Amino acid sequence: MKPQELSRRQSKYTARSVPQGERVATSAMIASLDAEGRDTIAAPFGHALVDIAKTREDIVGLTADLSKYTDLHVFANAYPDRFYQMGMAEAVMISAAAGLAREGFTPFATTYAVFASRRAYDFIIMAIAEENLPVKIVCALPGLTTGYGPSHQATEDMAIMRGMPNLTIIDPCDAVEIDQATRAIADTPGPVYMRLLRGQVPNVLGEYGYQFKLGRAQVLRDGCDVLFVSSGLMTMRTLDAARALQKDGVDCAVLHVPTIKPLDTETIIAEASKGGRLVVTAENHSVTGGLGEAVAATLMRAGVHVPFRQIGLPDAFLDAGALPTLHDQYGISVSAVAAAVKSWL
Structure with missing residues (x-):
């Protein structure tokens, strides 16, 4: 079966046109972190996928009962015949995505990050990664972006x-990067796991003229005392935090590693080798097994001390509660990051 031969089927979604310049609304329940006081963009992943699909009939979307909560409902509204609601069955969704990929499609499968990484891991590795299939697994609620406790x-x-x-593996910063990264991974051979901020997502990198480049880290600001x-x-x-620390006379560089x-x-080696700076890794992830340990291993292997x-x-199961409280x-949190850096200098 070829992508253009995708058959019509019944769906609760019906295609609808959106006036020029208008964006489909997202669930009122959803607000991304750090949105207060910033410009935001609604559902950047969903809208980017719709835009890609206009010229690519191979693009299809799947979800495990979470279309509104991964912004895939935007795609489902635009292309109901290319959208698959798999129910609360992540392993089935992954297996179906693998089958679609074998038939020439480029599937984007969405769920929460806990469900993809914990429940569906074996299916991802055996059905997708081993065969190097072009399935894009895009997952909301990465790290500590929900107060629901260890289950989420x-x-x-x-x-x-x-x-x-x-x-x-992609960990984008904001709405600008989510849009750009979605387009980039659609053209990337092989499987991708991308973390997702959803709903009203802040526009942070726009002021830096940022352009996502797959596999590349980029310096967003320079500084002589600390390298984030x-x-x-x-x-x-x-x-x-770098702006806050600047007021205290601490000059911080930021190297973004998406x-x-x-x-x-x-x-990473080139920036860390610029002498005299404290290197501080920062990630919305456990200190075990993520960016920090990857950077530390990189520097150790290169002999950069x-x-x-x-x-x-x-490295613990975290509490449930209000996110600002949990981040502190x-x-x-910004204040916690700044305080930690000052204590280390």
Whole structure:
């Protein structure tokens, strides 16, 4: 079966046109972190996928009962005949995505990060990664982006996924990068795991003229005292912390690392080798098995010996509660990041 031969089938979604310039609304329940006081963009992943699908009939979307909560409902509304609602069955969704990929489609499969990394791992590795199929697994609620407790907090997803051969791993910072990364991974051979901020997502990187490059880290600001090496949500936090620390006379650089695998070791080594700076990794993930340990191993193998610290979530099951409180408690708020850096200098 060819992509253009995709048969029509019944769906609760019906195609509808959207006036020029208008964006489909997202669930009122959903608000991304750090949105207050910032410009935001609604559902950047869903809208980017719709735009890609206009010229690519191979693009299809699947979800495990979470279309509204991964912004895939935007795609479902635009292309109901290319959307598959698989129910609460992540393993089935992954297996179906693998089958569609074998038939020439490029499936985007969405769920929460905990469900992809914990429940569906074996199916991803055996049905998708081993055969190097072009399935894109896009997952909401990465790290500590929900207060629902360990059942929904994907604090170890990158550690789990980093050990999988053939898999590209992306941890985008904001709406600008989600849009750009979605387009990039659609053209990338092989499987991809991408973390997702959903709903009203802040526009942070727009002021930097940022352009996502798969596999490349990029310096967003320079500084002579501290080098932050960060990914995802924590790049927002390190940029804000750098501005706060500047007022106290601490000059901070920020190296944004959106591609966790393959890691841009060349840029990380080059930046860390610029003498006299404390290197601080920052990630919305456990300090075990994520960006911090990947950077530390990179520097050790290269013989780069610098002062080094990690900011991340503890190797523990985290509490449930209000996110601002939890972020302060676990050291990933802006104020906590700034205070930690000052204590290390």
